[in-house]
Amino acid sequence: xxxxxxxxxxxxxxxxxxxxxxxxxxxxxxxxxxxxxxxxxxxxxxxxxxxxxxxxxxxxxxxxxxxxxxxxxxxxxxxxxxxxxxxxxxxxxxxxxxxxxxxxxxxxxxxxxxxxxxxxxxxxxxxxxxxxxxxxxxxxxxxxxxxxxxxxxxxxxxxxxxxxxxxxxxxxxxxxxxxxxxxxxxxxxxxxxxxxxxxxxxxxxxxxxxxxxxxxxxxxxxxxxxxxxxxxxxxxxxxxxxxxxxxxxxxxxxxxxxxxxxxxxxxxxxxxxxxxxxxxxxxxxxxxxxxxxxxxxxxxxxxxxxxxxxxxxxxxxxxxxxxxxxxxxxxxxxxxxxxxxxxxxxxxxxxxxx
Amino acid sequence: xxxxxxxxxxxxxxxxxxxxxxxxxxxxxxxxxxxxxxxxxxxxxxxxxxxxxxxxxxxxxxxxxxxxxxxxxxxxxxxxxxxxxxxxxxxxxxxxxxxxxxxxxxxxxxxxxxxxxxxxxxxxxxxxxxxxxxxxxxxxxxxxxxxxxxxxxxxxxxxxxxxxxxxxxxxxxxxxxxxxxxxxxxxxxxxxxxxxxxxxxxxxxxxxxxxxxxxxxxxxxxxxxxxxxxxxxxxxxxxxxxxxxxxxxxxxxxxxxxxxxxxxxxxxxxxxxxxxxxxxxxxxxxxxxxxxxxxxxxxxxxxxxxxxxxxxxxxxxxxxxxxxxxxxxxxxxxxxxxxxxxxxxxxxxxxxxxxxxxxxxxxxxxxxxxxxxxxxxxx
Ligand SMILES: Cc1ncc(C[n+]2csc(CCOP(=O)(O)OP(=O)(O)O)c2C)c(N)n1
Ligand SMILES: [Mg+2]
Numbered sequence: 034x035x036x037x038x039x040x041x042x043x044x045x046x047x048x049x050x051x052x053x054x055x056x057x058x059x060x061x062x063x064x065x066x067x068x069x070x071x072x073x074x075x076x077x078x079x080x081x082x083x084x085x086x087x088x089x090x091x092x093x094x095x096x097x098x099x100x101x102x103x104x105x106x107x108x109x110x111x112x113x114x115x116x117x118x119x120x121x122x123x124x125x126x127x128x129x130x131x132x133x134x135x136x137x138x139x140x141x142x143x144x145x146x147x148x149x150x151x152x153x154x155x156x157x158x159x160x161x162x163x164x165x166x167x168x169x170x171x172x173x174x175x176x177x178x179x180x181x182x183x184x185x186x187x188x189x190x191x192x193x194x195x196x197x198x199x200x201x202x203x204x205x206x207x208x209x210x211x212x213x214x215x216x217x218x219x220x221x222x223x224x225x226x227x228x229x230x231x232x233x234x235x236x237x238x239x240x241x242x243x244x245x246x247x248x249x250x251x252x253x254x255x256x257x258x259x260x261x262x263x264x265x266x267x268x269x270x271x272x273x274x275x276x277x278x279x280x281x282x283x284x285x286x287x288x289x290x291x292x293x294x295x296x297x298x299x300x301x302x303x304x305x306x307x308x309x310x311x312x313x314x315x316x317x318x319x320x321x322x323x324x325x326x327x328x329x330x331x332x333x334x335x336x337x338x339x340x341x342x343x344x345x346x347x348x349x350x351x352x353x354x355x356x357x358x359x360x361x362x363x364x365x366x367x368x369x370x371x372x373x374x375x376x377x378x379x380x381x382x383x384x385x386x387x
Numbered sequence: 388x389x390x391x392x393x394x395x396x397x398x399x400x401x402x403x404x405x406x407x408x409x410x411x412x413x414x415x416x417x418x419x420x421x422x423x424x425x426x427x428x429x430x431x432x433x434x435x436x437x438x439x440x441x442x443x444x445x446x447x448x449x450x451x452x453x454x455x456x457x458x459x460x461x462x463x464x465x466x467x468x469x470x471x472x473x474x475x476x477x478x479x480x481x482x483x484x485x486x487x488x489x490x491x492x493x494x495x496x497x498x499x500x501x502x503x504x505x506x507x508x509x510x511x512x513x514x515x516x517x518x519x520x521x522x523x524x525x526x527x528x529x530x531x532x533x534x535x536x537x538x539x540x541x542x543x544x545x546x547x548x549x550x551x552x553x554x555x556x557x558x559x560x561x562x563x564x565x566x567x568x569x570x571x572x573x574x575x576x577x578x579x580x581x582x583x584x585x586x587x588x589x590x591x592x593x594x595x596x597x598x599x600x601x602x603x604x605x606x607x608x609x610x611x612x613x614x615x616x617x618x619x620x621x622x623x624x625x626x627x628x629x630x631x632x633x634x635x636x637x638x639x640x641x642x643x644x645x646x647x648x649x650x651x652x653x654x655x656x657x658x659x660x661x662x663x664x665x666x667x668x669x670x671x672x673x674x675x676x677x678x679x680x681x682x683x684x685x686x687x688x689x690x691x692x693x694x695x696x697x698x699x700x701x702x703x704x705x706x707x708x709x710x711x712x713x714x715x716x717x718x719x720x721x722x723x724x725x726x727x728x729x730x731x732x733x734x735x736x737x738x739x740x741x742x743x744x745x746x747x748x749x750x751x752x753x754x755x756x757x758x759x760x761x762x763x764x765x766x
Binding site for chain 1: 455456504507508509524525526527528529558559561562563564589590591592596597598663664720721723725726727730737738741
């Protein structure tokens with residue numbers, strides 16, 4: 034068990050017992066992704082009165098995407114707070130609250146709108162501890178929809194992980210399923226540092242078993258979503274599902290068996306799990322819903338080459354979105370995003386490479 | 388005297404045509420004639436009617452899956468048409484948000500552009516060269532600064548008789564960009580009309596929760612900008628205030644703020660259900676103030692409108708909108724490689740490679756894939 038002191042903490046802080054085994058993923062308590070998020074926030078709010086939620090439409094409207102449905106009724110308007118349309122404003126207010134010892138959760142209706150709050154979230158939150166000589170901390174969670182939500186146009190379809198992961202001081206979480214969403218968001222709320230929590234509008238309605246009990250998923254621990262020995266598929270967030278689909282298809286059509294790693298968090302990145310898998314498969318494809326240039330896929334490939342170069346039988350391959358703004362038209366948007374077909378094609382080609 | 392008043396301010400509210408169709412002659416006449424001629428009123432009424440019908444049709448298209456999320460203009464048409472008439476077509480720029488369709492049409496935007504855009508296609512933002520409107524960006528408020536910049540350009544170039552109008556909502560005034568636009572345009576004294584469509588709501592957030600100021604108009608006072616509040620459902624008041632603002636702008640006297648008080652009669656967008664957060668009584672009260680109803684009352688009272696003309700207009704409106712829908716839906720489907728077309732002045736090698744390997748694998752990061760070009764499919 035790790036205990037640490039931190040300027041944002043009034044007493045020494047003990048991480049949850051991450052060694053405790055997680056509850057089973059299988060079960061019949063099937064709820065939506067958005068409900069899993071709500072459950073995580075509500076549990077933490079019941080436990081700790083310093084936790085509150087703030088953002089556009091989160092209270093009276095019950096959340097623009099119904100993530101916070103019912104929370105105003107339970108927690109009242111002191112803790113579920115509607116804001117004016119001023120992202121820079123409420124991001125900064127949240128940071129001040131975090132510096133003052135509270136535990137804000139700030140919802141961006143879309144991470145696309147976090148761009149107008151760039152200074153607060155990139156230039157203030159992640160540097161507070163560093164710049165104050167560790168006098169001030171910033172235990173805050175920023176969360177909201179990330180990625181192409183389905184025909185929302187280029188200015189409203191940002192995948193921010195590639196851009197924001199470049200900034201030291203942030204932690205970036207990107208769950209692919211309801212079970213992980215709950216466990217990771219609970220960890221994010223407890224975490225003493227700023228956490229960017231990236232959800233997907235397209236997955237909020239996804240359903241899966243989510244245990245009723247409280248559990249915390251540690252950051253920096255990938256999940257092996259599928260096991261195979263021929264190739265390593267690495268992904269995070271929504272494209273994990275395409276990887277699993279592609280892997281099933283490849284197993285059926287080509288007899289290629291893939292390890293699929295769901296990274297869960299990008300910062301910290303579980304490079305050990307990737308390297309371990311690569312040592313088994315000797316081939317890697319990284320699937321990333323951001324643009325290719327200086328992307329997380331690039332980072333993963335680089336680290337693999339640094340740490341497991343001799344284990345590789347072929348150059349690593351990235352599958353990213355096309356290097357253009359997200360198209361608005363339905364068919365174009367689909368062609369632009371990583372999809373099962375392109376992932377399978379990349380793997381097939383790599384499997385044939387020597 | 389240790390303490391004295393250093394500044395006081397007042398804000399005018401202007402209404403000429405009230406909801407009963409009554410006309411205030413003290414403000415509404417010029418040389419004994421209404422400031423808008425009967426022909427002009429009929430024209431604005433027609434524009435509002437077309438816009439209203441387009442809204443209804445767009446809503447149905449969205450519901451039947453033929454259209455993406457769409458923000459209706461319903462109830463706010465007078466703000467759009469009254470101000471657009473006061474601006475000079477082909478000379479002035481319109482830097483708008485998304486509830487000014489009628490203004491854009493009056494300044495030459497082909498109606499199907501709006502549908503193509505909301506159907507989810509960038510080509511909807513590609514407008515004829517002589518139409519002076521800017522493309523939409525989803526993040527609220529970022530466009531107002533562009534309006535200040537365009538107007539500054541006009542001033543620096545010494546353009547004569549030209550100005551810019553920018554539109555935005557009450558909620559948008561909370562964004563920092565609004566304040567940048569206000570500060571730049573007033574300190575630089577640019578020819579700009581800053582037009583706030585105060586429709587009382589920003590999605591589910593009422594104006595009183597968005598801001599503590601009693602009016603939106605008073606925000607301009609802090610920037611030293613002349614400001615006025617008008618009945619935004621009254622084409623005469625909107626026209627008059629915008630005309631005066633434009634006169635000030637082209638005379639070199641800088642920007643003017645107009646708060647057009649109106650109401651969003653429809654949901655925020657097709658993704659919203661406003662019944663969840665506002666009362667039917669509130670909506671009904673505003674339905675009674677509908678700009679179309681009062682304009683029609685005025686026209687009937689003036690004796691140049693009757694049921695026959697109304698029926699004829701409705702038939703024409705239907706025909707126009709039907710044609711517009713057909714034009715929008717008839718646009719050639721894009722191909723999967725189209726999105727590389729407008730990236731840079733010249734397409735870099737890297738992107739050519741991506742385009743040529745599109746649909747094969749990892750988008751050309753592996754140079755050996757070049758040559759595997761799969762022609763873009765129509766999607
Ligand atoms: C930067 C940003 N934040 C949030 C949103 C989501 N959003 C879209 S419209 C809207 C309300 C805008 O209200 P207002 O400015 O009053 O315009 P109205 O819709 O009432 O015409 C919000 C919050 C956005 N598009 N951009
Ligand atoms: Mg509004």
